[in-house]
Amino acid sequence: MEAHEESSGANILVICRFRPLNEKELEISEDLCVEYNEDHKNLKIISQYEYGEPLKFGFDHVFDHNSKQVDVYNVSSKPIVEAVMQGFNGTVFAYGQTSSGKTYTMSGIKLDDNELMGIIPRMISTVFEQISNADPCIEYQIKVSYCEIYMEKIRDLLEPNKENLKIHEDKTRGVFIAELTEVYVSSAGEVHELMKVGLDNRKVGHTDMNEVSSRSHSLFSLVITQTNKRDYISKTGKLYLIDLAGSEKVGKTNVVGKRLEEAKNINKSLTMLGLVIYSLTDGKSTHIPYRDSKLTRVLQDSLGGNSKTSLIITCSPSPYNEAETLSTLRFGMRAKAIKNKPKVNREYTVAELKLMLAKCREEIAKRDRRIKILEESLSNSGGKMPITENKEEQANAETEDIRNEYEEMIAELEDTRTKLAEEVKMTGKLRIEIEMYTDELNHSKAIADVVTKQNQENKQSIQKYEKTCEEKDNIIEKLTVTKESLEKEIHQANQKIIILEQKLNEKDIYMAIPEKTPNKTTNKSGIDELKNMLKKEKEMHMVSEKDIFQLRHNLAEVINKKCPEVRVQEIVREEISRKEKDKWSEERKNIMKDLQARVDRIIELEMALDDAKESYKNLESYMSEGERALKRKTDTLERNLEQLTLMYHNLINQKSQISVEKTLAEKKLSRVNDKIKNLEDQVCSFKNKYEESEQKFAIVQEELVKIQNTKERKRGNISGNIKRTIHGGFSHERGYSLLNQSSFNSDDMM
Numbered sequence: 114m115e116a117h118e119e120s121s122g123a124n125i126l127v128i129c130r131f132r133p134l135n136e137k138e139l140e141i142s143e144d145l146c147v148e149y150n151e152d153h154k155n156l157k158i159i160s161q162y163e164y165g166e167p168l169k170f171g172f173d174h175v176f177d178h179n180s181k182q183v184d185v186y187n188v189s190s191k192p193i194v195e196a197v198m199q200g201f202n203g204t205v206f207a208y209g210q211t212s213s214g215k216t217y218t219m220s221g222i223k224l225d226d227n228e229l230m231g232i233i234p235r236m237i238s239t240v241f242e243q244i245s246n247a248d249p250c251i252e253y254q255i256k257v258s259y260c261e262i263y264m265e266k267i268r269d270l271l272e273p274n275k276e277n278l279k280i281h282e283d284k285t286r287g288v289f290i291a292e293l294t295e296v297y298v299s300s301a302g303e304v305h306e307l308m309k310v311g312l313d314n315r316k317v318g319h320t321d322m323n324e325v326s327s328r329s330h331s332l333f334s335l336v337i338t339q340t341n342k343r344d345y346i347s348k349t350g351k352l353y354l355i356d357l358a359g360s361e362k363v364g365k366t367n368v369v370g371k372r373l374e375e376a377k378n379i380n381k382s383l384t385m386l387g388l389v390i391y392s393l394t395d396g397k398s399t400h401i402p403y404r405d406s407k408l409t410r411v412l413q414d415s416l417g418g419n420s421k422t423s424l425i426i427t428c429s430p431s432p433y434n435e436a437e438t439l440s441t442l443r444f445g446m447r448a449k450a451i452k453n454k455p456k457v458n459r460e461y462t463v464a465e466l467k468l469m470l471a472k473c474r475e476e477i478a479k480r481d482r483r484i485k486i487l488e489e490s491l492s493n494s495g496g497k498m499p500i501t502e503n504k505e506e507q508a509n510a511e512t513e514d515i516r517n518e519y520e521e522m523i524a525e526l527e528d529t530r531t532k533l534a535e536e537v538k539m540t541g542k543l544r545i546e547i548e549m550y551t552d553e554l555n556h557s558k559a560i561a562d563v564v565t566k567q568n569q570e571n572k573q574s575i576q577k578y579e580k581t582c583e584e585k586d587n588i589i590e591k592l593t594v595t596k597e598s599l600e601k602e603i604h605q606a607n608q609k610i611i612i613l614e615q616k617l618n619e620k621d622i623y624m625a626i627p628e629k630t631p632n633k634t635t636n637k638s639g640i641d642e643l644k645n646m647l648k649k650e651k652e653m654h655m656v657s658e659k660d661i662f663q664l665r666h667n668l669a670e671v672i673n674k675k676c677p678e679v680r681v682q683e684i685v686r687e688e689i690s691r692k693e694k695d696k697w698s699e700e701r702k703n704i705m706k707d708l709q710a711r712v713d714r715i716i717e718l719e720m721a722l723d724d725a726k727e728s729y730k731n732l733e734s735y736m737s738e739g740e741r742a743l744k745r746k747t748d749t750l751e752r753n754l755e756q757l758t759l760m761y762h763n764l765i766n767q768k769s770q771i772s773v774e775k776t777l778a779e780k781k782l783s784r785v786n787d788k789i790k791n792l793e794d795q796v797c798s799f800k801n802k803y804e805e806s807e808q809k810f811a812i813v814q815e816e817l818v819k820i821q822n823t824k825e826r827k828r829g830n831i832s833g834n835i836k837r838t839i840h841g842g843f844s845h846e847r848g849y850s851l852l853n854q855s856s857f858n859s860d861d862m863m
């Protein structure tokens with residue numbers, strides 16, 4: 114079936130796609146910030162920053178994080194490629210935060226894997242499939258080009274040495290990139306090869322958010338020209354497949370140097386894109402700032418022009434990226450309101466044009482004949498032509514005056530319009546800036562909230578740790594007391610043992626026993642030996658006493674015989690000796706008694722010592738085990754205490770760091786607030802200026818109407834012609850209707 118060649122206006126198709134959570138996001142939280150509606154068209158964002166009702170968004174289709182590549186293609190791009198095969202221009206472009214899945218959606222991670230290939234390889238397959246099913250009398254020519262916009266410069270990806278290419282526009286080709294390499298292809302394989310070449314030449318880089326981040330906007334295009342060899346009708350469809358570089362918050366991607374410059378450029382050109390979309394949809398703008406960036410200039414036909422366009426917005430479902438996701442969704446919502454005017458790009462062949470010319474000539478001749486007949490019949494009936502030559506001249510002069518006046522008015526009007534457009538553009542820019550600052554503000558507020566929350570949590574954990582430390586301190590104190598009392602007991606026991614050992618040693622010395630007796634049996638035999646020795650000593654003593662007595666007696670006899678004085682002396686001596694003897698005997702008795710008592714005491718002490726040794730042994734084994742356990746416990750507690758102290762210090766450090774960050778965030782917040790206030794003031798003043806301009810515009814318009822009314826009064830039926838010229842679309846539309854009609858006629862003729 115032949116498609117309608119011109120549409121009254123078609124909205125951009127906006128498809129929203131969420132990718133699965135990546136590893137980094139999973140580490141932070143497994144939660145999702147999005148809830149999908151079952152109708153696959155609506156979704157809600159559960160915001161952590163914007164309180165109140167959940168934020169609702171609706172698109173032509175919503176794909177959740179489990180969506181398949183083929184389904185995304187069928188909904189978002191297949192209708193576009195089918196339209197391109199009928200001669201329309203088509204654009205599919207992906208917009209979203211960095212690492213949200215634009216390249217995954219547009220190219221896919223494997224160009225030749227049926228499951229994983231993205232939109233571009235699938236589109237190529239569809240094109241060649243359709244060609245193979247087409248009428249054999251249609252001839253196709255397919256040209257491929259691939260370029261990127263990097264740092265506001267267009268670079269050929271098929272011949273990368275071609276840099277800084279220029280954009281041109283003409284009536285037949287529309288907007289195009291001059292000198293861009295265009296390669297004729299005849300199979301899907303050849304296109305895939307070119308795609309690979311282009312992808313290899315593309316500027317990519319590593320950031321904290323994406324291992325392989327596209328640092329440029331890439332534009333892949335297919336121009337398909339088909340000529341029907343039967344009726345010589347020729348149509349050209351141009352397909353643009355665009356993978357935009359991702360917007361990024363430089364704070365999150367942590368880029369510096371060259372990457373930072375790239376990021377600034379990317380964000381700037383995306384802001385310009387936002388501005389164009391804003392101007393297209395706000396219902397007031399008379400000027401669309403396509404020329405303000407290379408990207409918007411290239412997309413001129415795709416946004417609000419001659420193209421069927423599909424926009425795929427890609428988002429992350431992680432609460433970590435909520436702010437960026439919201440901004441992307443808002444961008445998509447705004448783009449949904451853009452209306453394009455796609456039409457089939459027809460080119461007329463020489464044969465077709467000759468046919469049309471012949472028909473027109475025939476029609477003119479027919480009319481000329483009719484006029485002649487009417488003039489003849491008028492003069493036959495005595496009537497005259499309504500305008501004399503003089504009157505005609507006068508009318509022409511008046512028309513000329515009015516035209517001049519009118520042209521002056523138009524020039525003035527144009528001037529006012531341009532000023533107005535500039536002011537509208539400025540307002541749009543400011544609005545976008547305000548939105549950006551509001552986003553930033555929300556982000557900073559969110560950071561401040563998170564920091565405050567963290568602060569509170571840290572305070573709580575510090576309190577908890579302090580409490581734990583206190584408890585541990587108490588335990589340690591109690592254990593230390595127990596330990597001290599046990600040590601005291603051990604010490605006392607040790608002293609007792611030392612005293613006992615000393616006593617034993619004393620006994621050993623006294624008894625002159627060389628070795629300590631280890632047990633009761635040995636002690637007993639030692640004491641028996643001791644008693645035997647005492648007995649022998651006694652006996653020997655008695656023998657020696659007897660001997661001494663005998664010796665003394667003999668000596669007395671000798672002395673008595675020799676000298677009587679000596680005898681007296683002897684008696685005295687005897688008396689002394691007896692007394693001494695009694696004394697000594699008494700002493701000996703006492704010694705013996707004492708000795709016996711000491712022996713008994715030693716036996717007693719030995720027994721006590723044995724008992725004490727045994728109980729010491731028991732005590733020692735008990736004490737050493739207890740002591741070891743106690744030591745272990747004390748060590749563990751000491752280690753715990755050390756760790757807790759360390760943690761406590763760390764927390765104190767963190768706390769002070771957080772409070773510094775908080776202060777910084779608060780300062781930033783107040784700076785942003787000031788900036789916003791400034792901008793709001795500026796917007797206010799622009800608004801006033803805008804309103805003034807609008808009033809001026811209304812006055813000018815009123816004047817214009819007045820002049821037109823005057824002219825109408827003076828010119829009568831000429832006024833209709835002038836009105837049509839102002840709008841400037843009449844001849845264009847009539848041209849198309851004529852062409853369409855002639856193509857219909859040529860079909861009829863077949």
Ligand SMILES: Nc1ncnc2c1ncn2[C@@H]1O[C@H](COP(=O)(O)OP(=O)(O)OP(=O)(O)O)[C@@H](O)[C@H]1O
Pocket residue numbers: 131132133135178209210211212213214215216217218222323325326327328357358359360427
């Ligand atoms: N729908 C998806 N399913 C599975 N993985 C995905 C999906 N979308 C994206 N990814 C993965 O996420 C990572 C980032 O995706 P991609 O490079 O396409 O993002 P991007 O938006 O093009 O980023 P940038 O703007 O930085 O170039 C890649 O590893 C990709 O494989």
